[in-house]
Amino acid sequence: xxxxxxxxxxxxxxxxxxxxxxxxxxxxxxxxxxxxxxxxxxxxxxxxxxxxxxxxxxxxxxxxxxxxxxxxxxxxxxxxxxxxxxxxxxxxxxxxxxxxxxxxxxxxxxxxxxxxxxxxxxxxxxxxxxxxxxxxxxxxxxxxxxxxxxxxxxxxxxxxxxxxxxxxxxxxxxxxxxxxxxxxxxxxxxxxxxxxxxx
Amino acid sequence: xxxxxxxxxxxxxxxxxxxxxxxxxxxxxxxxxxxxxxxxxxxxxxxxxxxxxxxxxxxxxxxxxxxxxxxxxxxxxxxxxxxxxxxxxxxxxxxxxxxxxxxxxxxxxxxxxxxxxxxxxxxxxxxxxxxxxxxxxxxxxxxxxxxxxxxxxxxxxxxxxxxxxxxxxxxxxxxxxxxxxxxxxxxxxxxxxxxxxxx
Numbered sequence: 001x002x003x004x005x006x007x008x009x010x011x012x013x014x015x016x017x018x019x020x021x022x023x024x025x026x027x028x029x030x031x032x033x034x035x036x037x038x039x040x041x042x043x044x045x046x047x048x049x050x051x052x053x054x055x056x057x058x059x060x061x062x063x064x065x066x067x068x069x070x071x072x073x074x075x076x077x078x079x080x081x082x083x084x085x086x087x088x089x090x091x092x093x094x095x096x097x098x099x100x101x102x103x104x105x106x107x108x109x110x111x112x113x114x115x116x117x118x119x120x121x122x123x124x125x126x127x128x129x130x131x132x133x134x135x136x137x138x139x140x141x142x143x144x145x146x147x148x149x150x151x152x153x154x155x156x157x158x159x160x161x162x163x164x165x166x167x168x169x170x171x172x173x174x175x176x177x178x179x180x181x182x183x184x185x186x187x188x189x190x191x192x193x194x195x196x197x198x199x
Numbered sequence: 200x201x202x203x204x205x206x207x208x209x210x211x212x213x214x215x216x217x218x219x220x221x222x223x224x225x226x227x228x229x230x231x232x233x234x235x236x237x238x239x240x241x242x243x244x245x246x247x248x249x250x251x252x253x254x255x256x257x258x259x260x261x262x263x264x265x266x267x268x269x270x271x272x273x274x275x276x277x278x279x280x281x282x283x284x285x286x287x288x289x290x291x292x293x294x295x296x297x298x299x300x301x302x303x304x305x306x307x308x309x310x311x312x313x314x315x316x317x318x319x320x321x322x323x324x325x326x327x328x329x330x331x332x333x334x335x336x337x338x339x340x341x342x343x344x345x346x347x348x349x350x351x352x353x354x355x356x357x358x359x360x361x362x363x364x365x366x367x368x369x370x371x372x373x374x375x376x377x378x379x380x381x382x383x384x385x386x387x388x389x390x391x392x393x394x395x396x397x398x
Contacts, residue, residue, distance in 0.1 A: 001295045001296065001298055002261075002268075002269045002270050002273075002295055003269055004262060004292070005253060005262055005263055005264040006264070007246065007249040007250060007252060007253060007264065008250070008253060008262060010246045010249070011246040011247060011249070011250055013246075014242060014243045014246045015243075017239075017243075018228045018231060018232070019227060019228055019230075019231035020224070020227065020228065021228070025219070027289075027292075028218060028219065028289070029217045029218055029219065029220070030250070031218075031288065031289060032217060032218035033217070033247065033250050034250055034253045034262060036250075038251035040216075041247055041248060041250055041251050042248060042251075043213060044213045044214075044216075044247055045244035045245070045247040045248045046244070047206065047209045047210040047212075047213045048210060048232065048240055048243055048244040048247070049240060049241060049244045050206040050209070050210070051206060051207070051210055051229070051232050051233055051235075051240055052237035052240050052241075053206060054204060054206060054207065054233045063203060063204055063207060063233060064204055065204040065205070065206065069201075070201045070202055070203075071201050074201075089230065090226075090227070090230060093203070093226075096200045096201055097200065099200055
């Protein structure tokens with residue numbers, strides 16, 4: 001079997017390390033890249049190098065190029081006195097996309113999982129408690145995904161935050177969902193969380 | 200909606216240009232890359248920059264870092280006097296992986312398609328005819344995928360190569376395939392291409 005040029009083999013190997021990319025996908029992507037202009041390759045390479053400058057916000061954990069992120073430095077966001085706890089930055093971005101939350105965030109970076117050795121300190125829950133006091137937060141929304149560990153994390157956080165309103169996001173049928181295809185647990189939750197539509 | 204750091208947005212934009220990568224996949228990949236060590240980011244970026252050195256072999260069209268590729272510079276391959284015509288470099292690599300072909304190649308880069316304006320010159324069929332003469336090729340295998348355009352390309356190449364044995368790869372049931380799930384055309388081809396198993 002012939003060998004492709006070393007530079008292609010190297011690029012395929014490096015691309016296979018990306019999340020969700022196997023050797024076949026990497027090969028297909030490199031086959032595409034080989035036809036790019038040198039300038040575009042340069043731009044792509046440069047944008048990857050620049051990622052090393054990304055840090056995590058010392059306050060909430062969101063990605064930033066400075067010490068504190070765009071949310072934590074916004075006066076309007078601070079003044080809302082509402083804080084949303086999320087598991088990951090991807091979850092945070094999903095909430096931002098809904099354009100229905102205008103407070104500050106706290107990124108846990110995971111959920112409590114004693115079997116995996118993830119305790120309250122790993123999730124910076126002490127820092128969350130400090131921030132809630134420091135910024136006089138009135139309401140904490142727990143936007144943690146439903147799972148055994150997520151539920152445990154929520155009740156732990158609830159115990160730590162005394163004198164603050166702690167709420168968990170609602171569970172039920174997703175928009176566009178069909179009862180026919182939903183699991184019994186979701187339907188149970190939806191029945192529990194029913195809402196009156198006449199006053 | 201808050202904005203992520205510009206370097207993340209730039210990287211996502213550049214990654215979305217990769218084949219088969221949309222904005223969501225690009226974002227997920229960048230979220231992974233952000234956690235990489237600066238050295239690994241540097242290695243990835245460098246391997247992308249180096250792709251600009253890749254050229255196409257002046258003989259067959261395979262990727263190479265020099266003028267002529269690893270196949271065309273192999274005496275053993277030249278001496279086999281057999282040439283395999285493929286549509287793309289990915290198809291070539293698939294044949295190499297089977298480790299059952301030891302001749303030289305010719306990459307068409309597509310198939311004849313008058314509606315898309317792809318004619319014999321775009322596929323370098325004149326160069327193929329020259330190479331067949333120059334290297335005294337005895338057998339030409341057409342490893343072109345089955346399609347209307349592929350069939351037309353094969354019969355065109357067959358007409359151009361006089362005095363050479365021109366063969367098309369076999370069609371039939373793929374290994375591990377099940378008659379139950381195969382299309383009628385494949386089964387028709389398989390019935391046509393049946394082979395005696397006793398002498």
